Amino acid sequence: MTQDTPRAIIVIFGATGDLANRKLYPALYRLYRNKKLSDHFAVVGVARRPLTQEDFRNNVKASIEEYQGDSIDHDEFASHFHYNPFDAQHLSEYQKLDNFITELDQHHQAGGNRLFYMAMAPNFFGPIAANLKSQGLTDNKGWSRLVIEKPFGHNYETAQALNDQIGQAFDEDQIYRIDHYLGKQMIQNIEIVRFANAMFEPLWNNQYIANVQITSSEVLGVEERGRYYDESGALRDMIQNHLLQMVSLVAMEPPAKIHPDDIRYEKVKVLRSLRPLTDETVDDYFVRGQYDKGIVDDVELNGYRESNGVEEDSNTETFVAGKFMIDNFRWAGVPFYVRTGKRMKEKCTKIVVQFKDLPLNLYKDNEGTINPNLLVIHVAPEEGITMHLNAKKTDYGMTSKAITMHYDKSLENVEVPEAYELLINDCINGDSTSFVHADEVALSWKFVDTISKRWEKVKANFPNYASGMNGPDISDTLLNKDGFHWWETCSKDKQEK
Numbered sequence: 440m441t442q443d444t445p446r447a448i449i450v451i452f453g454a455t456g457d458l459a460n461r462k463l464y465p466a467l468y469r470l471y472r473n474k475k476l477s478d479h480f481a482v483v484g485v486a487r488r489p490l491t492q493e494d495f496r497n498n499v500k501a502s503i504e505e506y507q508g509d510s511i512d513h514d515e516f517a518s519h520f521h522y523n524p525f526d527a528q529h530l531s532e533y534q535k536l537d538n539f540i541t542e543l544d545q546h547h548q549a550g551g552n553r554l555f556y557m558a559m560a561p562n563f564f565g566p567i568a569a570n571l572k573s574q575g576l577t578d579n580k581g582w583s584r585l586v587i588e589k590p591f592g593h594n595y596e597t598a599q600a601l602n603d604q605i606g607q608a609f610d611e612d613q614i615y616r617i618d619h620y621l622g623k624q625m626i627q628n629i630e631i632v633r634f635a636n637a638m639f640e641p642l643w644n645n646q647y648i649a650n651v652q653i654t655s656s657e658v659l660g661v662e663e664r665g666r667y668y669d670e671s672g673a674l675r676d677m678i679q680n681h682l683l684q685m686v687s688l689v690a691m692e693p694p695a696k697i698h699p700d701d702i703r704y705e706k707v708k709v710l711r712s713l714r715p716l717t718d719e720t721v722d723d724y725f726v727r728g729q730y731d732k733g734i735v736d737d738v739e740l741n742g743y744r745e746s747n748g749v750e751e752d753s754n755t756e757t758f759v760a761g762k763f764m765i766d767n768f769r770w771a772g773v774p775f776y777v778r779t780g781k782r783m784k785e786k787c788t789k790i791v792v793q794f795k796d797l798p799l800n801l802y803k804d805n806e807g808t809i810n811p812n813l814l815v816i817h818v819a820p821e822e823g824i825t826m827h828l829n830a831k832k833t834d835y836g837m838t839s840k841a842i843t844m845h846y847d848k849s850l851e852n853v854e855v856p857e858a859y860e861l862l863i864n865d866c867i868n869g870d871s872t873s874f875v876h877a878d879e880v881a882l883s884w885k886f887v888d889t890i891s892k893r894w895e896k897v898k899a900n901f902p903n904y905a906s907g908m909n910g911p912d913i914s915d916t917l918l919n920k921d922g923f924h925w926w927e928t929c930s931k932d933k934q935e936k
């Protein structure tokens with residue numbers, strides 16, 4: 440561990456929940472192991488369950504063993520963890536929590552800094568933030584920061600109400616809204632690929648790019664999250680946040696500096712330039728799907744409507760494909776296609792940039808065609824970059840063939856920081872670059888609300904795709920009518936077709 444990393448007490452609200460166990464403890468453990476946490480860090484876990492200190496530390500160790508797969512002695516790490524049984528709805532308990540944190544701060548010499556992490560249901564975010572303020576927990580001598588998890592509201596109105604509520608207790612620069620996609624290495628790489636390569640930046644515009652395709656597909660269905668998901672759907676669960684963040688990063692102008700304000704400013708400009716939809720135009724730009732049962736790897740899987748917590752005639756979409764038009768000088772006329780869904784063919788997040796064809800190309804391939812250049816950013820599960828180019832076919836003639844040049848991140852042989860690990864590290868260090876600003880939340884909800892209102896009004900003919908397929912046919916039609924098609928495979932080894 441190091442002395443120069445910021446000291447802090449990390450207070451986790453919802454310390455017994457799924458997010459804390461599956462993501463936060465393993466992430467903290469990796470930070471600790473990689474010497475990114477100060478000797479003086481401490482974690483206060485709060486939740487209603489009456490756990491003893493020992494129970495809590497055993498839970499933390501068990502979660503590291505399960506999710507980190509690492510069997511070294513975790514006792515020293517766990518000794519930084521303290522449990523405080525607490526009901527967020529009881530105002531009287533906040534003062535006790537304050538005393539508990541203050542004592543620990545003295546014990547660990549944590550410097551008076553407090554990171555409040557909301558790993559609880561979203562309806563608690565506002566009230567807890569207000570109570571932290573009113574009960575003096577933010578009057579500590581060091582900094583205090585608030586970390587909140589998505590969903591940031593259910594629509595524009597509720598997101599604004601949430602922002603107003605937490606904004607009364609914390610300033611915007613103290614609020615860290617987590618979108619875990621922004622912690623992924625290859626998402627962070629978008630900026631570097633674009634702005635550190637002379638061969639891409641001059642071409643990154645409507646003169647040379649035909650379209651951009653962003654896919655985030657999942658093999659899993661809604662599993663145990665049916666109740667939450669049926670209220671949300673893919674539009675709110677993925678498009679409003681992760682997909683729009685990716686669009687913003689691919690489309691933004693170069694920032695003046697690598698500084699949170701400069702980058703947010705550029706992302707906000709993209710969101711402000713999105714061509715707004717109306718009730719009449721939604722169907723031309725966005726389509727939806729819901730998975731049916733299907734056979735995948737010889738196993739028969741149930742349909743969405745058969746899942747726990749889902750209405751039997753649910754109108755909730757588990758798939759969305761859409762087209763964003765960004766009406767600014769750089770992007771006028773270039774469609775940004777996105778799609779996301781559950782129970783699709785493969786787990787894959789990737790960004791494909793398709794370049795325009797040359798005005799004349801004499802060097803066609805054997806089939807008499809010329810393959811467009813593609814730049815593929817593989818976000819997950821593979822991490823890397825593939826360039827699809829044309830080269831001479833090895834024979835006596837002058838025909839071309841499609842080739843790929845690939846950067847495979849896994850060959851670097853370095854441990855890749857996991858998204859939560861990286862984002863928690865940023866919170867502790869006060870770097871809010873990879874977090875979502877209130878303005879981004881507001882603008883993305885405004886855009887998405889038009890679609891969700893339309894979809895609530897006009898029922899779909901669901902289910903419309905079998906489990907294991909890449910969504911419904913209308914997703915293909917969306918691109919085909921513009922003369923394009925989805926570039927399918929995620930594999931770096933195969934030519935993407």
Ligand SMILES: NC(=O)C1=CN([C@@H]2O[C@H](COP(=O)(O)OP(=O)(O)OC[C@H]3O[C@@H](n4cnc5c(N)ncnc54)[C@H](OP(=O)(O)O)[C@@H]3O)[C@@H](O)[C@H]2O)C=CC1
Binds near residue numbers: 488525561588590
């Ligand atoms: N799980 C995940 O992978 C992801 C979760 N999120 C978000 O993270 C947040 C947490 O999700 P998740 O961990 O899945 O939820 P869980 O339901 O698993 O956990 C909720 C936690 O809140 C505690 N809690 C509930 N009521 C109270 C109360 N009145 N006072 C104090 N503690 C309370 C529970 O403990 P107890 O019952 O002991 O009080 C539990 O620790 C949500 O906002 C979710 O949307 C976001 C992305 C991914």
Ligand SMILES: O=C1O[C@H](COP(=O)(O)O)[C@@H](O)[C@H](O)[C@H]1O
Binds near residue numbers: 657676788
């Ligand atoms: O935020 C969410 O993301 C996951 C997908 O994340 P990934 O890192 O595995 O791509 C999704 O399953 C979940 O429904 C959604 O809430």
